[in-house]
Amino acid sequence: MNQHLSPSWQKILVDEFQKSYFQHLTTFVQNQRNQFPDKIFPSEKQTFQALNLCDIENVKVVILGQDPYPTKGHANGLSFSVQADVLPLPKSLQNIFKELKCNYPEKEILNGDLTNWAKQGVLLLNTILTVQEGIPNSHSKQGWEILTDEIIRKIAQTQDHLVFLLFGKNAHSKESLIDEKRHAVIKTSHPSPLGVFKSGKDFVSFQGSNVFKLTNDYLRSNHKAEIVW
Secondary structure, three states: HHHHHHHHHHHHHHHOOOOOHHHHHHHHHHHHHOOOOOOOOOOOHHHHHHHHHHHHOOEEEEEEEOOOOOOOOOOOOOOOOOOOOOOOOOOHHHHHHHHHHHOOOOOOOOOOOOOHHHHHEEEEEEEEOOOOOOOOOOOOOOHHHHHHHHHHHHOOOOOOOEEEEEEEHHHHOEEEEEEEOEEEEEEEOOOOOOOOOOEEEEEEOOOOHHHHHHHHHHHHHOOOOOOOO
């Protein structure tokens, strides 16, 4: 499975690939692809797309999702992103774009493919990287979470002045992996229709959070190029 991962990330994660959990995960995903042809998303070549488009030394922002969209033709290996021809957009992505337009009213949004963000240093990482059609979280607790926790940990330990955007309870649980003296951590509710207006003791509602502007303010203050959202 990891043969579709870029050499730079292969080197960083080589120790993980030798561990028993990853051997189990590889077998599980391959068996799923064999048992349910064309029903495991994203495609094998796009499973590690978030990493392949954004080498660790180029990461500036991390946006964590939970698992890929379970709708055929949607998932492209990037959290919250969809293939360019998908309409209507998933509601979470619609709300992300609404907030983006509030931050940057002049922004023209052409489609739901966020590849351009990834190429600028936005790591759009799901904590679970595969899913079966029609069954959200169907590939949870098989080992993906262990691997992606290690990815988050390595990024936070080896890079400086990054912005971690944690949307929703699942993403909030990863806060302990991040040194907040070294990085900016912005916690909001999830952009889904059920969560977009919620707020809590230690997080703000996604709507009105200004996360895109706040991210660029932080990058600029640390002498890094802003993201053209």
